[in-house]
Every structure is written in structure tokens, then in C-alpha cells.
Amino acid sequence: MSDEPAVRVEDLTKKFGDFTAVDGVSFEVAEKEVFGFLGPNGAGKTTTIKMLTGLVQPTSGRGTVAGFDIRTQSKEIKRHIGYMSQLFSLYADLTVEENITFFSGLYGVPRERRAERRDWVLEMAGLADQRRRLTGELSLGWKQRLALGCAVLHQPPILFLDEPTSGVDPISRRGFWDLIYALAAGGTTVFVTTHYMEEAEYCHRLALMNRGKLIALDTPARLRENMREPLLEIRADDSTRAVEALQGEAGIAEVGLFGRALHATLREGEDVEAARSRIPSLLEKKGIEVESVEPIQPSLEDVFVALVEKAGGAVVD
Amino acid sequence: MIEPTRLLAMARKELIQLRRDPRSLALAFALPVLLLILFGYAISWDVRDIRLAVLDQDRSAASRELVDAFRASGYFNLAAFLERSGDVDSLMERGGAQLVLVIPPGFARDLGAGRTASLQAIVDGSDANTATIALGYSEAVVRTWSARVELRGRSVAPPVSAESRVWFNEELASRNMIVPGLVAVIMMVIAAMLTSLTIAREWERGTMEQLAATPVSRLEVVLGKLLPYLGIGLVDVVASSALGVLLFAVPFRGSAVLLMVLSFLFLMGALGLGMFISAVAKSQVLATQLAMVATFLPTMLLSGFMFSIDAMPAPLQAISYLIPARYFLVVTRGIFLKGVGLGVLWTQGLLMLAFAAAGLGLAVVKFRKELD
Numbered sequence: 001m002s003d004e005p006a007v008r009v010e011d012l013t014k015k016f017g018d019f020t021a022v023d024g025v026s027f028e029v030a031e032k033e034v035f036g037f038l039g040p041n042g043a044g045k046t047t048t049i050k051m052l053t054g055l056v057q058p059t060s061g062r063g064t065v066a067g068f069d070i071r072t073q074s075k076e077i078k079r080h081i082g083y084m085s086q087l088f089s090l091y092a093d094l095t096v097e098e099n100i101t102f103f104s105g106l107y108g109v110p111r112e113r114r115a116e117r118r119d120w121v122l123e124m125a126g127l128a129d130q131r132r133r134l135t136g137e138l139s140l141g142w143k144q145r146l147a148l149g150c151a152v153l154h155q156p157p158i159l160f161l162d163e164p165t166s167g168v169d170p171i172s173r174r175g176f177w178d179l180i181y182a183l184a185a186g187g188t189t190v191f192v193t194t195h196y197m198e199e200a201e202y203c204h205r206l207a208l209m210n211r212g213k214l215i216a217l218d219t220p221a222r223l224r225e226n227m228r229e230p231l232l233e234i235r236a237d238d239s240t241r242a243v244e245a246l247q248g249e250a251g252i253a254e255v256g257l258f259g260r261a262l263h264a265t266l267r268e269g270e271d272v273e274a275a276r277s278r279i280p281s282l283l284e285k286k287g288i289e290v291e292s293v294e295p296i297q298p299s300l301e302d303v304f305v306a307l308v309e310k311a312g313g314a315v316v317d
Numbered sequence: 318m319i320e321p322t323r324l325l326a327m328a329r330k331e332l333i334q335l336r337r338d339p340r341s342l343a344l345a346f347a348l349p350v351l352l353l354i355l356f357g358y359a360i361s362w363d364v365r366d367i368r369l370a371v372l373d374q375d376r377s378a379a380s381r382e383l384v385d386a387f388r389a390s391g392y393f394n395l396a397a398f399l400e401r402s403g404d405v406d407s408l409m410e411r412g413g414a415q416l417v418l419v420i421p422p423g424f425a426r427d428l429g430a431g432r433t434a435s436l437q438a439i440v441d442g443s444d445a446n447t448a449t450i451a452l453g454y455s456e457a458v459v460r461t462w463s464a465r466v467e468l469r470g471r472s473v474a475p476p477v478s479a480e481s482r483v484w485f486n487e488e489l490a491s492r493n494m495i496v497p498g499l500v501a502v503i504m505m506v507i508a509a510m511l512t513s514l515t516i517a518r519e520w521e522r523g524t525m526e527q528l529a530a531t532p533v534s535r536l537e538v539v540l541g542k543l544l545p546y547l548g549i550g551l552v553d554v555v556a557s558s559a560l561g562v563l564l565f566a567v568p569f570r571g572s573a574v575l576l577m578v579l580s581f582l583f584l585m586g587a588l589g590l591g592m593f594i595s596a597v598a599k600s601q602v603l604a605t606q607l608a609m610v611a612t613f614l615p616t617m618l619l620s621g622f623m624f625s626i627d628a629m630p631a632p633l634q635a636i637s638y639l640i641p642a643r644y645f646l647v648v649t650r651g652i653f654l655k656g657v658g659l660g661v662l663w664t665q666g667l668l669m670l671a672f673a674a675a676g677l678g679l680a681v682v683k684f685r686k687e688l689d
Contacts, residue, residue, distance in 0.1 A: 055529050075532060083530035094330065105326020106531040134545050146526075224363045 004016040006031045006158050007052060009063035011069075014047050014056065021047040023212035024061070029191060029205075031157075034184050036203030037193040040308065043209040046086060049162050052191070053083045066158055079108075082151030082159040086166065088143050092136030096127050096146055099135055101151065102294035107154035121149035124179065138257075141172030148179060151187070159183060161192040165199065177202050197292040197301045206300075208307055215311045223303050230251060230266045231298045232275065236283060245286050251275060254309055265306050319540070323533050323648035327541025331515065335545060345511055345546075349503050349553045350560060356499050357565050362491035364450040369393040370414035372402060377425035379466075383436075386462040387418065389592045394452045405439060415441045428466065431512065485654045493568065496561040497649040498622040503557060504580070505587050505620075505642045506612045508550050512591030513598070515542050516684060520599045538682050544587050550584040551577060561653070570656030576649070582669040583645040587612075589676025590641075596684040616642040641672045 007029035022044040029035040039045050050056040052065050053076025063070040066080040090099045100118050109117050121205060122128045125145035130138065135146065145162055156195040161180070165173040177199065177300075184190050192203065200206055201220050208216040208223075216223060236242040239262050246255045246264055252275075254265040265277055272295050280290040329345055336339050357684040369387060373380050387393045399405060408414050419437035427434040438455050442448045486493045502662050516538075530540065558576065561567045591608055598604035617623055619633060620642040637643050644665040651657045651665075659666065 053530055055526070075534075078530060078532040081530075083527070085523075085526045085530070087523045087526070087537065088523075089527040091330065091524055092336065092522070093334050098330070098333055102326055102330045103531065105329070106323050106528075106533045107321055108320065111322075150527075 004064070004067045005029060006033070007035075007063070007065050007191060008253075009052070010061060012048065012051060012061035012063055013059050014051060015059045020212050022051070022058075025214045026214075027207055027214060027217055029189060031189050032102075032184060032187055034180065035208065036200050036206040037191065038195065038206055038304065039193075039209035043210055044212040044301065046162055048209070049193060051159055052077075053081060053160050054078055055083075076198045079154075080156055080158065082154070082156040083150045084144075084147050084159075084161045086162045088140070088147060089317050090147055090150060091145070092133055093134065095132050095134055096122070096138070096242055097131045099150060100116065101148065103150040104153050109154050113308050116298065117153050117155075121153060124184070129202070132219045141168045141176070144168055144172075144176060145179065147314055148169070156208040158186070158189045158191065159232075161190065163193050163195070165194065165196065173199070174236070176295050191208065195254070197304065198301065200300050200304075208304065210308050210311045220300055224300065226299055227298045227303045227306060229306055230270060230272045230275075231296050231302055232264045232266065232272070233258075233263060233281070233292075233294050233296045234259070234262050234279065234283075235293075236262070237289040238292070241286070242283055242288050245288065246279070249282065251278075254305060256305065258301075263302060265302065266310075319537055320534075320535070323537045324541045324544075327533065327538060328544040331542050332545040334551075341511065341514065344507065345549045345553070346556075349507050349557055352503050352506075353496070353499055353557045353560055354564070357492065357496055357561070360495050362446075362495075364447050364454075366394045367392055367447075367451045367454065368381045368396040368413065368415045368596065369396040370399055370405075370408055371395065372399040372405060372417060372419045374402075374422045375420045376446075377423040379425040379428055380420045381492070383459070383462055385416070387455070387458050390454065390458050392451075399535050403568030405407035409439065409441055412441070415447065416455060418455070430666060452485075492565055494650065495656060496565050496567045497653040498620075498646050500554065500557045500561065501583075501642045501645040501649045502616050502622050503644070504550060504554060504584065507553060507595065507614045508546070508584055508587035509591035509608040509612045510605060511546050511549065512543065512588045513594045513604040514601050515546075516592060516595035517598050517601045517604040521601055533685050535681050539592055539677065539684060541591075543585070543592065543677075545650065546588050547581070547584055550588065551580060554580045554584075558653075567653060569653050572658060575659060575662070576652045579645070579648045579652075579666055579669065582666060583641065583648075585673035586641050586676040588671060589673060589678075589680045593676060593683055596680060615640050619643070620646050622646060641669065644668045644672070 005028040009028075012022055012025045013020065025044075025048060028112075037048070039043050047056060051058045052063065052072060053071060054077045055209070058071065060203065065077045067081065068076040070077065070301065085235045091102070094102065097118065100121055103236070104240050115207055122131055122144065125142075125147060125148065127142065131141070135143065139147065148161070164249060165176050173196070180192065181202070182188055194200060203220065205217065205219050206223060212237055216228065234242065239257055239260060243255050243257060243262055246252055247263075252264050252268045253267045256263055263280070275297070276293050279293050283290050318571065323353070339360065371384050384395070388395055393416070396661070397408060397491065399417070402419070405417050405419075409417065417439040419439065421437065424434050424436070430603055436459065438452065440448045519528060554576070558569065558573075562569050594607045594611065595604045598607055619626075619629075619637045619641045621637065622642070626637050626643070629637065647665050648662055651662055
């Protein structure tokens with residue numbers, strides 16, 4: 001693949017009838033990168049990934065994956081990628097080992113390497129002592145590890161993961177990301193969609209999608225630094241009522257609950273110190289006791305919410 | 318185009334799934350045998366033991382002799398002797414008799430005087446087929462008997478005597494025709510039902526998406542899924558043929574190898590058709606129902622299994638060319654009963670080959686691995 005980026009798309013668009021699911025998206029993914037794809041439901045993440053993996057034909061635009069054209073060489077692309085879909089889609093009525101054997105066959109893993117690859121996957125996924133169990137009997141976390149294993153049997157240079165950890169408990173999720181890192185360290189490019197913010201932090205670079213459009217693309221750190229709207233953390237005795245009280249208040253772009261506290265995003269260029277003194281009096285007038293108002297560094301979630309808000313809000317389905 | 322490793326991986330996976338699915342196993346192995354036994358015993362077009370009632374108003378030696386001739390024919394069972402003509406109505410209404418023979422007074426006298434003696438036969442026409450056959454039998458009995466009366470005391474050879482010979486099914490047993498036909502009908506239904514589930518299942522369980530993301534081609538998926546069922550279908554043909562010969566004593570006069578070769582062609586088409594239905598329906602319930610509707614009734618009614626195609630009105634005859642079992646039926650009956658070879662059956666073979674190509678072609682074309 002030499003200098004060619006692992007993935008390159010230009011002006012990629014997909015329409016379903018009148019609905020534009022993906023709208024003129026362009027980006028590149030470098031080799032060996034862990035590239036995160038974020039966005040609310042219905043933002044067009046899954047449609048994008050399906051176009052990249054040759055499952056869906058784009059309406060317009062260009063793209064290459066592993067150097068192959070997504071419009072004309074989907075068969076070649078399928079040989080050079082691993083893909084794990086949003087929903088569990090291995091065979092529940094096959095054992096762990098039978099699933100692995102089946103997919104090595106489909107991916108054309110050479111016969112003499114099959115046993116070695118199978119053992120490697122069983123080892124990597126930690127499923128060695130469950131190899132003869134029916135896949136349907138495994139918990140979701142284990143199923144996803146197996147699905148990941150089956151997707152990399154043929155050692156693809158690029159791996160596409162569509163919300164691989166949705167519905168999986170946090171500890172299994174952590175373990176799953178360790179696997180992703182191990183694969184990336186081994187030279188695999190990983191393209192992953194997620195809506196878990198703590199997972200987004202693990203990615204080298206993040207692309208944010210909303211309403212079919214790409215609204216931001218950078219490293220997690222730079223995305224945070226680039227957020228120009230100041231952020232205040234407010235602690236009050238009745239956070240729920242405080243959110244209501246501050247909504248629509250002049251100078252405040254967005255208020256939301258973050259655990260027991262609330263985060264208020266100020267409008268760009270707003271004076272932080274003025275707001276710090278104004279907010280407590282405003283709330284106390286409504287009978288809400290304020291403990292503290294502190295400026296804070298934005299989390300990725302804050303960045304994300306602010307960007308989506310600026311781009312016209314999420315699609316509510 | 319076709320990579321053997323992928324094809325085999327597909328076939329092997331399908332076989333493992335089949336082995337773990339009791340429903341499919343029952344459909345594949347138990348149902349054909351069960352259907353053959355059920356239909357083999359239940360369907361018979363032979364008319365025997367017709368319930369006969371006699372109203373003998375003559376009460377002569379001649380009339381008793383005629384009744385004995387009916388009894389001795391083997392086709393009639395004497396159900397009742399009636400006393401009055403008023404009894405005929407109620408007996409027929411109850412279904413107590415299918416045929417009533419009325420011998421009028423003066424029957425023997427007319428015979429003795431050399432005049433034509435008349436007889437009346439009243440037949441229950443609510444089952445037209447049986448009624449026609451019963452009338453035919455009774456005419457034959459009367460004809461034979463009257464010939465005997467005419468020749469009594471003399472020994473003159475009749476001027477013309479026709480001797481009929483029945484070929485291929487010497488006893489004219491309808492079972493000999495039904496069982497080979499059943500093999501064809503059952504294989505059509507089972508084959509289409511078996512594969513109708515297979516692609517729809519992948520859609521329903523979400524496994525199609527993972528399949529679609531691998532380099533496996535449409536042709537490889539269709540053929541790979543077909544292979545195990547082809548094996549099962551051939552086993553079924555052997556089993557139901559053996560059952561026909563052993564249990565129903567149907568003659569098998571032709572080449573077993575030829576039957577296998579032609580069954581192979583037929584099964585490819587029937588399995589392909591099921592696969593096509595599966596690709597269209599995308600849901601297992603809908604697919605089985607479609608497969609049932611598309612195969613069972615048309616095959617039963619229009620393949621020539623139940624009704625002779627020659628006797629159908631022209632539009633139905635035209636439709637029957639689209640019923641693949643029509644060709645296979647000629648093959649099974651031909652091989653079982655006539656012992657004919659490829660010299661006779663080659664047209665059927667070619668037509669089934671065309672059907673196989675069409676079935677598989679449709680399945681591959683209709684089966685889209687792409688998701689949009």
C-alpha cells in the first residue's frame with residue numbers, strides 16, 4: 001500500500017430516496033491509525049462504513065480502501081479488510097471453533113495456516129477453553145471478541161468495526177479496546193464507530209458526524225483545545241431545577257446535567273468572570289442554593305454536544 | 318469464478334446447521350417417508366367391492382343365475398335384497414347401495430320366448446367416476462352372462478373374439494402408477510421446502526451482513542447451500558423408491574443409475590426454485606408458505622399425477638409445461654414400470670436440465686448479497 005492512505009474518500013454521498021444519509025463527506029485515514037467515527041444515531045456513520053466495506057454503493061463521490069476503488073473493486077476490498085457489524089452476526093448454532101473454521105474458509109486462509117490462525121484467534125479472544133461451546137450460549141462480550149477474531153483471521157491490513165461494544169458491560173469493553181490496541185500495534189489500521197465518549201478518547205483521531213455531514217476531524221486533545229466556548233461547572237442543591245432556570249438565559253448556549261453537577265456552555269466570547277458572578281444570583285433568586293461555579297476544561301462529551309448543537313442539533317428519531 | 322475452498326466452507330457450515338436443527342432433519346428425512354406411506358395407502362383409483370342391492374321381481378331360476386353372475390365377478394358385494402320398489406329410494410339415500418339391479422317381472426319368460434329381456438340398473442351418480450366404472454362392470458357382467466344364455470346347449474364359436482393384453486401394469490393396479498408418481502411429487506415439495514428456509518434464515522438472523530462483508534460470491538453461496546440438500550434429496554429418492562418396491566410391491570424395471578442421474582437434474586431445479594423463493598421472501602415463515610403454494614397444489618393437480626394431462630382443457634395443458642414434476646413423473650413411471658432408458662427419456666432429461674438452469678439462475682440473480 002506504500003504511501004497510499006488506508007482509506008481516502010472524497011465527497012462521498014449516499015441518498016435513500018429523498019433522504020440524504022451521507023452528504024459530501026471527505027477524509028483520509030492513515031495507515032496504522034485508530035480512527036474513531038462519532039455521531040448521534042442517524043448521523044450516517046453506519047452508512048459510511050457500509051460504503052467503505054463494499055456493502056452499499058455510494059450515490060456519488062469517490063473513495064479508495066487499501067488502494068482499491070469502493071465503486072468498482074468491492075470484491076478486492078472484501079479480501080483486504082475485516083468487518084464487524086453493529087449486531088452480532090456470527091452463527092449462533094455453530095460452535096466457537098466451527099465459526100472460526102467457516103470464516104477462514106470464506107476468507108481463503110491457506111489450509112496449512114488455518115490451525116495456527118485458529119489457535120491465535122482463540123488465544124487472542126481468550127476463548128480457548130470455550131472452543132466447543134455453541135456461540136449462542138456465550139455472553140455478548142465474548143461473542144463480540146469472537147466476532148473480532150473472525151474478522152481478522154486473514155490478517156487484513158484494515159479493520160472496520162461498527163459500534164463493536166454497544167450493549168457490552170464496561171469491563172468487557174475495556175478488554176475489547178485492549179485487543180484493538182494490540183491489533184493496531186501489530187500494524188492494523190482500525191476504523192471504529194462508537195457512541196461511548198470514553199472510547200473516543202482511545203482513538204488517535206476522531207471524525208464527528210451529524211446529519212450526514214462531517215462536522216469535525218482532529219485528535220481528541222486538539223478537539224478539546226479548539227473548543228472556544230467557555231465551560232462552567234455548577235453545583236447546586238437542586239440541579240434539575242437549576243437546568244430549567246438557566247435554559248435560554250442570555251449568554252448561555254447549552255446547559256446539561258453531568259452526574260450531580262451541571263455544565264453550562266457559554267456563548268463564544270462571553271466573559272467568564274461576569275458569568276461566574278451573574279449565575280449564582282440568578283439561581284438564588286429562584287430559591288436554588290448554589291455551592292460553586294467553576295470554569296473547567298471541556299470533556300470530549302462537552303465538545304461533542306457543543307459541535308452538534310452548532311451544526312443544527314441531532315436528528316431525533 | 319468459483320473458489321472450491323469457499324464453496325466447501327459454505328456447504329460444510331450448512332450441513333452442521335442442518336444437523337443441529339431437528340425441524341429441518343424431520344422435513345428432510347421423516348416427511349418424505351411419511352408422505353409416501355400415507356398417500357400410498359390412501360390414494361387408490363381402483364373400484365372394487367361395489368355395494369350392490371337387488372330387487373328381484375321375477376324370482377325365477379334365470380334371475381337368480383344373473384345375480385350369481387354379479388357376485389362371482391369379484392367387483393360387487395351383495396349388500397341387500399329388496400322386497401319392494403319403494404325401498405330403493407331410502408337405500409340409495411343412505412348410501413347403502415351404489416348400484417341397484419332391478420329385474421322386472423317376466424324376465425325369464427321373455428328370455429325363454431327369445432325376446433329381448435330388459436333389466437334396470439340404478440346407480441348412485443354422486444361419485445361420477447365410481448358410477449361410470451360400476452356401470453361398465455355391470456354391463457360387462459350382463460353381456461357375458463347373456464352370451465352364455467344364447468349359446469346354451471350349442472357350441473358355436475363366437476364370430477369375433479377380442480383378447481386384450483395390458484402392458485406395463487398388468488394388474489391395472491392404480492398403486493403401480495401412484496407410487497412412482499408420488500416419488501416425483503414428494504421430491505418436488507420437499508426439495509423446495511428445504512431450501513426455501515436457507516437464505517431467509519440468514520436474513521432473519523442477521524448473519525447475511527457478515528457473509529456479505531466476506532469475499533464469498535453469490536454463486537458460491539447458492540451452490541454451497543445447495544450441495545448438502547442435493548445429497549439429502551438423492552438419499553430421499555433412493556429411500557422412497559426402495560419403500561415403493563418393498564412395501565407397495567411396485568415393479569422396478571429400469572436402471573437405478575439412470576433414475577439417480579435424472580433425479581439429480583430434477584433436484585437441482587427444485588432446490589434452486591426453493592432458494593429463489595427464499596431470496597425473494599427474506600422471512601422463513603413467508604418462504605415456507607410460498608414454497609408450499611408454489612409446489613404442492615400445482616404439482617398434485619397439473620403434473621399428470623392425479624389427472625391425465627391429455628384430458629385437461631388446452632390452457633391447463635399449456636400451464637402444465639411449467640410444472641417441472643410433469644417431466645420427472647414421466648421419468649419415474651417410465652423407469653419403474655416400463656423400464657425405458659435414455660433413448661426414450663432424453664427429452665424429459667433436457668427439459669429438466671433447462672428447469673435446473675432456470676431455477677439456479679433465478680436464485681443467483683435474485684439473491685443479492687449487497688445490502689441496499
